[in-house]
Amino acid sequence: MNNDREKIKQCLMGLWSGQVRWDAPMADYCTLKVGGEAWAVLAPTDSDSIVRITNGLSAEGFAWRVIGQGSNLLVPDEGYHGAILVMGSGYGAIRMVNEAGEAVRLEVEAGCRLGRLLNWSLEKGLAGLEFVVGIPGTLGGAVVMNAGAIGREMKDVIDLVTILDGAGEVHTRTQDQLSFTYRSWGEPPESILLSARLVLDQGDGDQLRETCRELMRARRGRQPWGMANAGSIFKNPPGGYAGKLIETTGLKGLQVGGAMVSEEHANVIVNTGKATATDVITLMHEVRDQVLTRHGISLEPEIHMLTVRPWE
Ligand SMILES: Cc1cc2nc3c(=O)[nH]c(=O)nc-3n(C[C@H](O)[C@H](O)[C@H](O)COP(=O)(O)OP(=O)(O)OC[C@H]3O[C@@H](n4cnc5c(N)ncnc54)[C@H](O)[C@@H]3O)c2cc1C
Structure with missing residues (x-):
């Protein structure tokens, strides 16, 4: 893996003549509004460019990830050491x-x-x-x-x-x-x-x-409005509902720093204003551990973590 922040600039400038946002706060690109900086964020507008950029970055050993609206995404506070390709309008x-x-x-x-x-x-x-x-x-x-x-x-x-x-x-x-x-x-x-x-x-x-x-x-009555979130945090376990398990464990309103289990929907974590990704992750662990103790069911995250090449 190439960990050189300066070299990725040279590499990307040879692959893409469009706009690049360098050292971009990823909180701007996900609905939960947490997370550190990505080295580079760009929004290619055609498939040839996407192929050229990702192949070129891979050939030089740089990490990259493709994201959409970031509505199911958790970006760590340390950010992303690579390029983010946003599939946009x-x-x-x-x-x-x-x-x-x-x-x-x-x-x-x-x-x-x-x-x-x-x-x-x-x-x-x-x-x-x-x-x-x-x-x-x-x-x-x-x-x-x-x-x-x-x-x-x-x-x-x-x-x-x-x-x-x-x-x-x-x-x-x-x-x-x-x-x-x-x-x-x-x-x-x-x-x-x-x-x-x-x-x-x-x-x-x-x-x-x-x-x-x-x-x-029907949806309006079931989900929190006006507070940043990323939809359901955990997958429903077979034959059950993650939200019901969390609610019956008494965790609605549980808070770690600025992250809180929603009062409206127990399977949603909201950012009350100043949450960090670490707050969200700590709260997720707390919820998973308490549900396991109470119900004997281990919840799996539905939300995707934006880490460098999760497949390696
Ligand atoms: C208020 C709210 C309500 C929601 N309600 C629902 C619901 O009812 N049902 C439901 O299923 N989900 C729901 N979600 C979750 C989310 O909206 C969906 O999962 C949505 O499809 C994610 O799309 P995105 O573009 O935001 O993906 P992102 O969050 O940007 O990305 C999600 C994952 O897909 C990958 N990805 C994105 N685009 C591509 C691509 N083109 N190629 C390869 N990988 C890609 C990313 O790398 C990441 O791993 C909700 C979220 C919120 C905030």
């Missing part, structure tokens, strides 16, 4: 591919926000994505996390995906060639989701909008 095009009978196929780039994708499909009267209403994040993050709600998941709308694999090769995979499970797309962590083809159904725009409004109303 510049790499978020939506294109109708074909309309065959009831089914409609869309090609969507990884950086497209879920909210924009949902609005776009509602405007066209396309059904199938209503479950993402109120889930922040990008298409890429949602596929990688197999994000879901109300019994539906991203895998239910995926037709095929275009991936840049760990060897630096681009290829496509159909839905049945992927191994989606609960909150995972089953690919190695070094794989990048470049784009996905989604399959939706023809529907009634007004009716779909009303369904989304109802789902949003």
Whole structure:
């Protein structure tokens, strides 16, 4: 691993002529608003650049990670010693591919926000994505996390995906060639989701909008508003709910520094204003240990930790 902060600048400047934010506070790039600095943050706008930059960084031994909106991300206080590629709105095009009978196929780039994708499909009267209403994040993050709600998941709308694999090769995979499970797309962590083809159904725009409004109303009562958070911290254990286990252990409101178990939803940790990543991690350990003692169940984190090459 190349640990030279200055050398990464030279390397990146040879790979990318667009903007780079050096020594960037990662709290700006994740919804929990904690974490130290990344050496470099950039937002490529096309797949050729993503391939060139990641292959070039890997060849020189520099660490890199791809992120979306950072809505399921915990960045350590020591930051990230490498480059962060943000899949943002510049790499978020939506294109109708074909309309065959009831089914409609869309090609969507990884950086497209879920909210924009949902609005776009509602405007066209396309059904199938209503479950993402109120889930922040990008298409890429949602596929990688197999994000879901109300019994539906991203895998239910995926037709095929275009991936840049760990060897630096681009290829496509159909839905049945992927191994989606609960909150995972089953690919190695070094794989990048470049784009996905989604399959939706023809529907009634007004009716779909009303369904989304109802789902949003139900959501509002169940999650904290106005305080930075990263959604569910722990995965639900088989046959149960992490939130219920945490609540019945009496941990709502438990606080470490500026991090607190939400009063509204026990499986959410909120940043009350000045939390550090260490506060959040310490609180997660405390919650996991107390739930294990009380219920004999060991909770696994759902949130992803932004560490240097977690696959090594
Ligand atoms: C208020 C709130 C409510 C939420 N509700 C839900 C919910 O109901 N259901 C649910 O499932 N989740 C929920 N979440 C969690 C989160 O919104 C989803 O997991 C979302 O899909 C993450 O997308 P993102 O773009 O923010 O990913 P990020 O947080 O940026 O990244 C998550 C992981 O995916 C990787 N990644 C991101 N993009 C790519 C890419 N293109 N290629 C390869 N790897 C990539 C990152 O490296 C990281 O490991 C909620 C979060 C919040 C804050």
